[in-house]
Amino acid sequence: GTQVQWRPFDRSGVYMSDLESALHYSLRVEVAARSVIAGPALDALRSYISVLAKNFPGRPMVKRKLQSLDAWMKSWEEGELPYSSLRAALDQSNQTAALPRGVRWVGCQGSRPHFRGYPCSVWTLFHLLTVRVMVFMSPAGPLEVLWTMRRYMHNFFGCRYCATHFEQMAEENMDSVTMLSEAVIWLWARHNQVNNRLAGDLSEDPHFPKIQWPPPDQCRECHGVKGGGEHAWNQAQVLAFLRSHYSAQHLNMTYLE
Numbered sequence: 001g002t003q004v005q006w007r008p009f010d011r012s013g014v015y016m017s018d019l020e021s022a023l024h025y026s027l028r029v030e031v032a033a034r035s036v037i038a039g040p041a042l043d044a045l046r047s048y049i050s051v052l053a054k055n056f057p058g059r060p061m062v063k064r065k066l067q068s069l070d071a072w073m074k075s076w077e078e079g080e081l082p083y084s085s086l087r088a089a090l091d092q093s094n095q096t097a098a099l100p101r102g103v104r105w106v107g108c109q110g111s112r113p114h115f116r117g118y119p120c121s122v123w124t125l126f127h128l129l130t131v132r133v134m135v136f137m138s139p140a141g142p143l144e145v146l147w148t149m150r151r152y153m154h155n156f157f158g159c160r161y162c163a164t165h166f167e168q169m170a171e172e173n174m175d176s177v178t179m180l181s182e183a184v185i186w187l188w189a190r191h192n193q194v195n196n197r198l199a200g201d202l203s204e205d206p207h208f209p210k211i212q213w214p215p216p217d218q219c220r221e222c223h224g225v226k227g228g229g230e231h232a233w234n235q236a237q238v239l240a241f242l243r244s245h246y247s248a249q250h251l252n253m254t255y256l257e
C-alpha cells in the first residue's frame with residue numbers, strides 16, 4: 001500500500017535525510033514544473049545550485065554531485081534551459097557523485113501525508129545555509145543566501161501564497177541586513193512571524209503546533225522578560241543556539257539510504 005513507515009526521531013535534531021529529500025524534491029519535482037527555465041527563473045536556479053555547491057554540508061557523494069551540477073550550469077550559455085537537459089545532468093551519476101532519489105522525511109515527518117514534509121525541509125535547509133555562511137565568514141556577504149532563497153521561492157516554490165507572503169516580508173526589510181549574523185537572525189525572526197500567522201490554521205499539523213521557536217525546553221536562555229514583564233528574546237542567546245542547532249556537527253545522519 002501507500003502507507004509510509006513512521007521513523008522515530010528526536011524533535012531537537014536536524015536530519016540530513018530531510019535535507020537530501022529537500023534537494024531531491026526541489027530539483028526533481030518542483031523545478032520540473034517548468035519545461036523550460038529562462039530569464040529570472042534561470043538566474044534563480046543558477047544561484048540556488050551555486051549556493052548549494054559552495055555550502056551544502058552533505059555527504060561527499062552529494063557534495064560532488066552539486067559541484068559538478070554547478071559547473072555544468074555555469075557552462076550552459078544559452079538563455080533557455082530545457083528541464084529535460086537539467087534532469088539528464090542531475091541524474092548522470094556514478095559511485096562517487098549522486099543525489100539520492102525520493103523523499104525520506106524524518107524530522108519533517110507529518111502525522112498525515114499532507115502535513116509538513118517539503119516546506120519544513122525548505123526552512124531547515126535555508127536556516128542551515130545562513131548559519132553555515134556565518135561560521136565560514138563567506139566573502140559573498142550576508143545577502144547571498146537570503147537572495148537565493150527569496151528568488152527560489154518567488155520563481156519555483158509550489159505554494160504560491162507562501163511565496164507571495166515571503167516576498168512581502170523580504171521587501172519590507174531584507175535589505176537592512178548588513179552582517180552574516182543578521183541574516184541568521186532575520187530568517188529566524190521571519191520564520192517566527194510565519195509560525196505566528198499559521199498557529200491554529202488548517203495547515204497546522206496538530207502533532208506539531210506552530211510555536212515561537214526555540215521553546216524554553218530547547219533554549220531556556222533564549223527567553224527573557226522586558227521591564228513591563230512581557231516576553232523578550234535574548235538575541236545573542238538565540239544566535240548562539242541557532243549556530244549550534246544548525247551546525248554540521250549537530251546533523252543527524254540516521255535513515256540515509
Ligand code: FAD
Binds near residue numbers: 117121188189194209
Ligand atoms: P516549519 O515551520 O516548517 O519549521 C520546520 C522546523 O524548523 C521546525 O520543526 C523547527 O525545528 C524549526 N523552526 C521553527 N521555527 C523556527 C524559527 N523561527 N527559526 C529557526 N528554526 C525554526 N504555509 C502556509 O500555510 N502559509 C504561508 O504563507 C506559508 N509561507 C511559507 C513561507 C516559506 C518561506 C516556507 C518555506 C514555508 C511556508 N509555509 C506557509 C509552510 C509553513 O511555514 C510550514 O513549513 C509548514 O506548515 C510545515 O510546518 P512544520 O510544523 O513542519 O514547521
